[in-house]
Amino acid sequence: MAKPAKSDRQAKIDAIRKQQKGADKRRGYAIVAVCGVIAAAIIAVPLYGIISDEVASSQYSSLAIDEIGAPADVCGEVTTEPAADSGTHVPQEQQVTYDTSPPAFGPHWNIAGVAPVSGAREFYTADDRPEIEALVHNQEHGYTVLWYDETIADDDEALGEVRGIAEKFSDESNRRNAFIAAPWTSEDGDAFPDGQHVAMTHWSAGGAGETDTANQVGVWQYCSEPSGAAVEEFVTEYPQQDSPEPNAFL
Known part of the structure; x- marks a missing residue:
């Protein structure tokens, strides 16, 4: 059986490399997205506490203490x-x-x-x-x-x-x-x-x-x-x- 032409082999190699680059890029996007979610969660937890405290405070600020x-x-x-x-x-x-x-x-x-x-x-x-x-x-x-x-x-x-x-x-x-x-x-x-x-x-x-x-x-x-x-x-x-x-x- 005749060997594939060099140009055919190169085309396959290029196709494989292209697929790998695409997978690497998608993997990179996924990592960035996950990191973004984690960072947002880290920021959100204390921020939620601060906002909750502010809401709790403002809820009673206009009331007299006996109310x-x-x-x-x-x-x-x-x-x-x-x-x-x-x-x-x-x-x-x-x-x-x-x-x-x-x-x-x-x-x-x-x-x-x-x-x-x-x-x-x-x-x-x-x-x-x-x-x-x-x-x-x-x-x-x-x-x-x-x-x-x-x-x-x-x-x-x-x-x-x-x-x-x-x-x-x-x-x-x-x-x-x-x-x-x-x-x-x-x-x-x-x-x-x-x-x-x-x-x-x-x-x-x-x-x-x-x-x-x-x-x-x-x-x-x-x-x-x-x-x-x-x-x-x-x-x-x-x-x-x-x-x-x-x-x-x-």
């Missing part, structure tokens, strides 16, 4: 117990075991979880929350802390209400606006009482201007869901100046 969330009667009675350990600092690397969930007073780090300066925040998630020992220090200086559990954290609407309430305290020029909303997780300690998913705590001096440490109390109020009306009543009853060290405002 956010449930009415005040979703919260139980305010309870207190004698407080101690004002000024008791432990090393920053030391974790403290508190007797209550969450704590309203006790030994703490000599650092704050947040300070009322430009850019300070009133709302935290489990990803960025300051350590509890630092938040207790905030309470010593008059902060009210609203703690929300994992049930609230997993509920977008309820979490948005907590965020909306917290942002009502963003006016750093008002010393009364010492407020933090932070998560309480199963790793932090015991769960809240049955059916309760929000807790407000304050370290009270026993009244604004009180200096006798024997009069200090820890203050708690538990709620089944977020209530801006209850928060407003709580911080009015227990303002920043009613704390062991109100003038060392963080």
